[in-house]
Amino acid sequence: MKNMKTLLAALPFAVAGFAATAQAQSAVSELPADTAAAYEGVDDGQPIGQSAYRDWTPRSGPPWTIGYASSYAGNTWRAEGLKRLTEEMLPVYREAGLIDEVIVTQSDLNDSRQIQQMRQLVDQGVDAIIVCCSNPVALNKAVEYAYDNGVVVFSYSGYLTSEKALNASSNYTLGGYEIAKALIEEAGGEGNFLLVSGIAGAASSESFDTGAMRALEEFPDAKLVGQVWGNWTDQVAQTEVQKFLATNPTQIDGIIAQGSQETGVLKAVLQSGREVMPISLAGSAGAACYLKNHPEWMSHAFQIWPPGDEMELGMNAVIRTLQNQGPIIQSILRGVYRVPAEEYVAGLADDCSIDSTDYIQPGIDVWFPNEVASTYFLRPVDPLEWKAE
């Protein structure tokens, strides 16, 4: 038993060791001060060294073929991201002569399938591969295989630790911290809190939780009384929170929830008959509709993973890299976007429904405009105005 404790105790040091390597050659100092602020409290494992693509050109094109090796397709968040890519972005890039095709694969959270798909996409001749939300280390050899064959791999909404990978997402650790802190303050700075995480073991879920725990430590009278995993899916979150509330008569003063599941969390609370306590809001239209009809409920919301906008952030970064604009840093991170309640629900129709599975998204021009995206590149140009030399 003692040996077991020693081994478990050694884990944080091992992780810190990996983190130290990842952070060793930070390129954050090369970014403008405003941009660099987005890296505050970044996940220890997130690579923020110099990008390997500062002066890199693809093996052919334009137009380019893009592979999207998605790890999962079973929730509305993924579907919304894919919809933005195929129905909105692809036609625009096609018309601009930049992309001819996007090949989509799904691996159902299976690393070996995702590795196989990435290698197959490389062999099929794609110029870039986007991956989403994967094990940060497992795909590294496939990334190197792609790099050796002249293909860039971009991870959006998550990160890969390979030096040859590029990443683009929000700073989830900072997001978890800010969201939890704001929620605890909304609840009066004290009381019992429930944490509704994403998928146990998923990197971005754990990054968020790390930040949330950091915030909880700052409030001595705020107590975490439970944690459930909603798999970023409303139905799962609803079931898990229902179970928790049914088996824990303790008063819950606030629920810190990761995005894409707050509608399910809210429904569980309503079904339990308890008074609706503050719940983190992060883009789900169903819960936002409840806010519109009960404006006294919450004063704010956050946008750290709007599905379409995050996809667009990643895809724009891919196109800029293919255009040899020279990404400065391995991970393009966006800071936390907080929005007042009135502004958050302004776009919702009066007859909106709590059952809605849509997302409220600020839009890429607001959430990550071109002028901000440009600060992450050495030779920035609007991707749609770029001309091949």
Next chain:
Amino acid sequence: MNRKILNQFNHLAVPLGLVVILGVLAAMRAPQTFTYVGLAGAVLIAAPLILAAMAITPIAIAGRGGVDLSIGPMIGFVNVTIVVWLGALEITNPFAVFAFAIGLACLWQFLLAMIIIYVRISPIIASLAGYMILQGVNLVILPRPGGFAPDWLGDWGWGTELLGPVLYILIAACAFWFVFQRTPMFQHIRLMGADERTAYTSGVNIVAARIAAHLVAGVFAGLAALCLTGMIGSGDPSQGNTLTLQAITALVLGGTSLSGGKGGVTGSILGAVAMYLVFVVLSSFNFGAISGYMTQLSYGLMLVLSLLISLLTTQSRPRTA
């Protein structure tokens, strides 16, 4: 005599046919699969599933509806402990890592066998409990994917050299099975799987036979965990879980009877290869958002069709007077 030998390999006809058909399709749709590097990648990626399917085969042959549901999380358990425990103790010696992986997997299988034999819980219930326990334990040991495999093991993940450690492990595993198949113990396991009471009354030590089946499974599972760790170069608490259903699918595709007594690892290997090829073929199409579902749908259809064909081809004809 010839007919007798042919009958022994009857159950392989369907999986073999499936592999041939899918192989032709893969060659047409994704010819790079059959290049030197393509084959090296295929061996790397398919090895954990092949070995997992091999691992659950002796347990299934041993009967009592012995489907080891814990196989996936158990492979995951060995994976995370190699990365976290051995990593923390700085144990990277290949012999030590091999011994640890195989020893730990055998220890788990031994525990399962003890529960099945002495507590007399149905194997499927015992292994389901094991599945859930290990799923949680893996997340306690390693809450999120990360860490690194020992360098020599992580290097397996390149998958650009066909003649490498992963292929040698597969060959060694097959050789081990070839030898084991020729021992009296294997015959005891088969007899026990076909009819445990008859085996017992015939003097078969059924306790030893069941333990042996689980220990052989442990050897294959340990090798599967090593190949998985080599492929992902890290620890992942949830990755092994996905192997359970895939391995069972490969086992059934390979013609091993879940009621025990019949089958072998050749069928399981063919089943796993067929599953890999389905995936290659499907990945060569652009199904968009539904591509994940297409894979599951194809596995399901393939399974049902294979079972139907097996049933029709092996059904005994009524004798005429």
